[in-house]
Amino acid sequence: MFNNLSKNLIKLINKIKNNKINNDKNIKLILEKIRLILIESDVVLKVVDIFVKKIKIKFKKYKKYKDLNLNKILINIIKKELINILDYKNNNINLPNQKKSVILLIGLQGVGKTTTALKLSKLIKNKYKKKILLVSTDVYRPAAISQLCKLALKNNISFLKYNNKKDPIYITKSSLKKFKKSNYDILIIDTPGISYHNKKIEFEIKNIYNITKPIETLLILDSMMGQSSIKIPKFLEKILKITGIFLTKVDSDTKGGVALSVCSIMKKPIKFIGTGEHINNIEKFYPDRIVSRILGIGDLKSLMEEVKNKIDQEKSNKIINKIKYGLNFDLNDFLEQIQYIKNIGGIKSIIDKLPFLKNKKKFNEKQFSNIKNIINSMNKRERSKPNIINCSRIRRISLGSGTTEKDVINVIDQFNYMNNMMKKIKGNNIKEIFKNLKNILPNNIKNLF
Missing domain, CATH: 1.10.260.30 (Signal recognition particle, SRP54 subunit, M-domain)
Incomplete structure (x- = not known):
């Protein structure tokens, strides 16, 4: 996902390897190049301007150290500023020790919600040792529920299936009732895919949110959507409170700007990323580690x-x-x-x-x-x-x-x-x-x- 951004930033850093900080012309050219790299990576212009402005201010602090290497300074400044954008408050998923909790997954049609529901269920079950119950209220997409049911059973995830039920509200209420009586810790709900002009689905998701009172409401975003993804959170924030973002298709050849844009404008943390089609292709989002990958420093810890x-x-x-x-x-x-x-x-x-x-x-x-x-x-x-x-x-x-x-x-x-x-x-x-x-x-x- 960050290949384009990473490739161009590393190229710039290597190009100025032997330059010194005391050259104003060099600094001006570098700032222009960084601006162009971010725009080409599909970062929203407002975010680009703020980012470049902050780097310019940081450069001024180093100007008195005339013999410092520009290459090392640039890596240090860019790393800190990228982390500042991506590291918004709490990136950890909220999982109370004893309390039964609901996690709600929301997003547009086709962003990968069904696969994400399964990946997240398995991760929480294996890593956090929680008993997971999974249910889908997506009655509108053909075979969505049966698809998730088969995949859940294949991966030993408990799944609630309602045959011939076409009402998401009924499925939600019934599932919540069964969940409260069960010995499961977490109920994960896959909701119908949202479309901008479908008021019925918008109303149903708002009701599902109010009925379940989820501890986490994760917005599933497709990293391939680019700048158009910024409109989605604004649209959804009117009907519910989003607690975090799950970014899918991070392994694709996208430009990477969506992550920087969403974190900066939405002020919500990215909590997980999907790195492939396999159920194990999910990673907890660590801003410092992602930034290290972008700058070619590596991420041996992950x-x-x-x-x-x-x-x-x-x-x-x-x-x-x-x-x-x-x-x-x-x-x-x-x-x-x-x-x-x-x-x-x-x-x-x-x-x-x-x-x-x-x-x-x-x-x-x-x-x-x-x-x-x-x-x-x-x-x-x-x-x-x-x-x-x-x-x-x-x-x-x-x-x-x-x-x-x-x-x-x-x-x-x-x-x-x-x-x-x-x-x-x-x-x-x-x-x-x-x-x-x-x-x-x-x-x-x-x-x-």
Whole structure:
């Protein structure tokens, strides 16, 4: 989402690497460039003007230090000002320890409310150890309720389904009554998609809000909407009180201005972001970490948290022991490593959080799917003893996986290198591990390091 903003800011910062603060002409050009970058990133003009003005004031404070590096000063100033915009009051979700609570999800049609309801339910259940009850009042979108019901059951989330009921108010009242009598902690309600000119839905959502008295009312915003998203909060604030924002489709190629614009104008915190279609592609919003990613500083803290929360520690320990004692890896281990990468958001998500990459180009996740398909097309003996894979076996594996023979050979070569590398890294430091790690990655991302 922030790729455009991040790319241009990093480019500007690198360009002025050796410049000094005492050059007024340089500072003026930098401010003009920052203004242009923000406008191109779809940030509302009012927010752009305030942001540039604040940076200009901060620059004046540093002018007396003539020998200071302009590059470092700019990073420091931009980082602080971006955090000031994004860090509005409480970014934490409000979850009382003992009190039963309702969370209301509202938003326009097509912003991803249904998927968001499921992601949020699973996150709160697993991370905050709350018993979740999920219900949908979206009776207008065809199959919306049955879709959410199937996905909820698949992911072990309790769901209240009302067959043949077409009244959102009835569903709300009945669900609230059952929730109060149950042992569930949180009731999450997915509401009908709002449209600007549908007074009936507007009236129903207002009633749902008044009936449930939610502890959190999260506005679901599509990050691809750009500046038009600013109109939505103003429209909704007339009928209810929004407590926070859930930003969806953050993994898309959007310009990123919506986050800065909404936080600055609406004065509401972004609490969560959706980073992909998978149910686990949800992150708690940390303004300082997001800003670090934007400026290319990296976000290792979030990466470590994802590794801890989304990777099977028992299986991971087996791999660690193999590294520790210099034991042989097989292709089953290699396949598990690919799955670990997928579980923590894919290689793109990892790259975005790493601070030492020169340039963060687009990466095709399909290449990892190909590796998975190739290994899955092998039999048990081939996976445990890759050295037996000869030309005829390579031909069979390529046909079974829908890839070329060259692709199969590349996977085996990558595996052999990783196997040798794992034996060598025992006792070495993390820098050397990362230096060697790039050689087992697909060719199109080796040049990122």
